[in-house]
Amino acid sequence: MLLTIIGAGPGGYVAAIRAAQRGAAVTVVEESEVGGTCLHWGCIPTKSLLASAEALERARHAADLGIEVPGPVVCNLSKVRDRTAKVISTQAKAIRSLFKNLGVKVIPGRGLLIDANVARAVQADGTTQDLRSDAIILATGSRPALLPGFPFDGTTVLTSDDAVRMQKVPKDIIIVGAGVIGCEFAFIYRTLGASVTLIEALPRALATEDAEIAAIIEREFRKSRIRLLTEVKVDAVSKNADGTVVLVLSNGQELAAEQVLVAAGRTVNSGGLGLEAVGVRTGRRQEIIVNDRMETNVPGVYAIGDVTGTVMLAHVASEQGVVAAENIMGGDARMQYAAVPAATFTMPEIGSVGLREQQAAEQGIRVRVGRFPYRSLGKAHVMGEYTGLVKVIADAGTDRVVGVHICGAHATDLIHEGALAIRMGATAKQLEETIHAHPTLAEAVREAAADVHGNAIHVLKEKG
Amino acid sequence: MNPDDIKYHREHTWVRVEGKRATIGITDYAQQQLGDIVYADMPEVQTEVDADSELSEIESTKATSPMVSPVSGTVVEVNEDLADSPEIINEDPYGNGWIVVLQMSDPTEVNDLMTRDEYEKFLKEEEEK
Numbered sequence: 001m002l003l004t005i006i007g008a009g010p011g012g013y014v015a016a017i018r019a020a021q022r023g024a025a026v027t028v029v030e031e032s033e034v035g036g037t038c039l040h041w042g043c044i045p046t047k048s049l050l051a052s053a054e055a056l057e058r059a060r061h062a063a064d065l066g067i068e069v070p071g072p073v074v075c076n077l078s079k080v081r082d083r084t085a086k087v088i089s090t091q092a093k094a095i096r097s098l099f100k101n102l103g104v105k106v107i108p109g110r111g112l113l114i115d116a117n118v119a120r121a122v123q124a125d126g127t128t129q130d131l132r133s134d135a136i137i138l139a140t141g142s143r144p145a146l147l148p149g150f151p152f153d154g155t156t157v158l159t160s161d162d163a164v165r166m167q168k169v170p171k172d173i174i175i176v177g178a179g180v181i182g183c184e185f186a187f188i189y190r191t192l193g194a195s196v197t198l199i200e201a202l203p204r205a206l207a208t209e210d211a212e213i214a215a216i217i218e219r220e221f222r223k224s225r226i227r228l229l230t231e232v233k234v235d236a237v238s239k240n241a242d243g244t245v246v247l248v249l250s251n252g253q254e255l256a257a258e259q260v261l262v263a264a265g266r267t268v269n270s271g272g273l274g275l276e277a278v279g280v281r282t283g284r285r286q287e288i289i290v291n292d293r294m295e296t297n298v299p300g301v302y303a304i305g306d307v308t309g310t311v312m313l314a315h316v317a318s319e320q321g322v323v324a325a326e327n328i329m330g331g332d333a334r335m336q337y338a339a340v341p342a343a344t345f346t347m348p349e350i351g352s353v354g355l356r357e358q359q360a361a362e363q364g365i366r367v368r369v370g371r372f373p374y375r376s377l378g379k380a381h382v383m384g385e386y387t388g389l390v391k392v393i394a395d396a397g398t399d400r401v402v403g404v405h406i407c408g409a410h411a412t413d414l415i416h417e418g419a420l421a422i423r424m425g426a427t428a429k430q431l432e433e434t435i436h437a438h439p440t441l442a443e444a445v446r447e448a449a450a451d452v453h454g455n456a457i458h459v460l461k462e463k464g
Numbered sequence: 465m466n467p468d469d470i471k472y473h474r475e476h477t478w479v480r481v482e483g484k485r486a487t488i489g490i491t492d493y494a495q496q497q498l499g500d501i502v503y504a505d506m507p508e509v510q511t512e513v514d515a516d517s518e519l520s521e522i523e524s525t526k527a528t529s530p531m532v533s534p535v536s537g538t539v540v541e542v543n544e545d546l547a548d549s550p551e552i553i554n555e556d557p558y559g560n561g562w563i564v565v566l567q568m569s570d571p572t573e574v575n576d577l578m579t580r581d582e583y584e585k586f587l588k589e590e591e592e593k
Contacts, residue, residue, distance in 0.1 A: 219503075219505055222505065222506075223503055225547070373528065375523075375524075375525060375526060375527065375528070381525065386502060386523070386525050387523075
């Protein structure tokens with residue numbers, strides 16, 4: 001089996017490894033570095049930046065835990081950047097050594113389809129190489145959407161790609177879009193000292209999250225004095241003589257700031273791939289249309305990750321890569337989306353999986369909801385992390401867990417118990433009956449599951 | 465300890481009236497029950513609120529608890545100092561720990577509230593329940 005993969009992000013590199021493990025001869029065409037957006041411009045650098053911001057925040061509040069820091073705590077942004085670069089290069093090396101170990105070849109350059117059995121690699125200097133292939137996986141990812149009307153310049157009007165390489169903490173910044181990326185950056189910039197205003201066209205921040213969870217984050221915005229303006233759009237963008245950026249909003253309000261970060265969606269990278277010539281079908285947003293085996297309409301041509309426009313998450317791309325690789329190697333794997341956990345690295349974090357309460361209502365599913373606040377946990381007090389909530393949503397008829405939503409410290413790690421419960425069809429009762437170690441934050445998951453039936457232990461009964 | 469120049473609401477809030485202006489806070493009993501207060505979620509100025517409805521939410525390390533307005537009116541002032549130092553509510557609940565000022569829409573509502581002695585009697589009864 002000769003397999004060519006175009007793109008070595010979290011979809012492409014995982015597909016390459018799995019196919020090679022199954023005995024394929026794999027060639028990956030990558031125009032940049034292995035690891036893709038996730039490693040170089042997304043998940044990893046933002047979390048590295050966040051780790052620095054959190055260290056700063058902890059140092060500021062160390063006195064609460066009896067630790068006195070003499071003198072002011074300061075952020076050295078160039079050292080923060082150096083550390084991020086090191087984290088990235090270590091991870092990229094790790095992928096390369098996995099490739100080497102399994103005999104996966106990497107050809108630098110842009111990849112495109114010539115026909116269903118030939119992919120072409122075009123190198124920076126124009127030299128081309130045609131790769132005969134039994135199967136081809138398209139894994140070219142996405143890039144930040146460039147909203148029209150914004151004069152992107154990398155220093156005052158930024159995309160998330162610019163923000164992850166933060167050159168300077170601005171005095172003030174306006175973030176357009178209060179989705180996952182906008183909210184994560186809002187906390188990072190605020191912690192590093194910028195005054196932050198978030199602008200959102202929808203009625204609330206984090207529109208895809210459970211409403212109750214999003215409300216907790218909106219309160220954290222108020223606590224940290226991040227200003228959130230909802231149901232407004234940007235009508236016009238201009239620059240003052242002193243370089244500040246001026247936004248005119250749809251409600252007539254005018255806002256000025258040193259920097260503007262546009263975090264409003266991503267565009268799929270499906271252009272220039274030769275899709276039309278080969279007849280690969282795409283959708284309204286130019287996304288490549290695939291079935292649950294990750295096959296396109298052209299036999300032998302597969303697509304995975306952001307370019308398919310399914311669920312734009314690194315771990316979904318990786319799983320799609322595994323599915324595609326298994327199918328190419330003769331298996332019959334199918335992608336399932338019922339238990340896809342999502343991790344949002346706000347301060348505090350959000351982990352969510354399955355149905356949101358409002359989705360259950362929209363779909364006419366009768367549910368029972370259990371809740372448990374972090375502040376009722378011993379461990380939360382030990383850590384000084386009082387803000388947080390675990391919410392377990394179970395089908396009222398079968399008691400099966402259909403959704404788990406967590407906002408609070410380590411929510412992104414805790415959520416996987418919920419993913420497992422949904423994947424295995426576990427009931428809230430079974431989750432409650434699973435012994436959880438003390439003292440841990442995970443006890444809140446057990447208590448929230450117990451609360452589905454009014455059985456939580458650490459809850460005051462309403463009097464009267 | 466509880467002053468006698470203010471009126472008390474059974475949800476453990478108090479009001480100090482000057483003309484139509486009503487300064488509102490939580491009682492000493494309420495702050496003791498809550499423990500260390502970490503945040504008071506303030507309404508925005510201009511917000512209209514009815515008596516007996518939620519005016520703010522107070523977060524402590526132990527609980528998140530709604531703060532109920534003792535009277536109806538429009539929020540004209542919020543205590544900005546609480547944003548940085550919510551612990552003032554614990555330290556001085558009847559003084560610097562005030563939470564909002566309302567412009568009352570119906571000052572007669574104050575007559576329905578408890579005096580200090582009535583409130584202390586009420587607390588005793590609550591404790592014995």
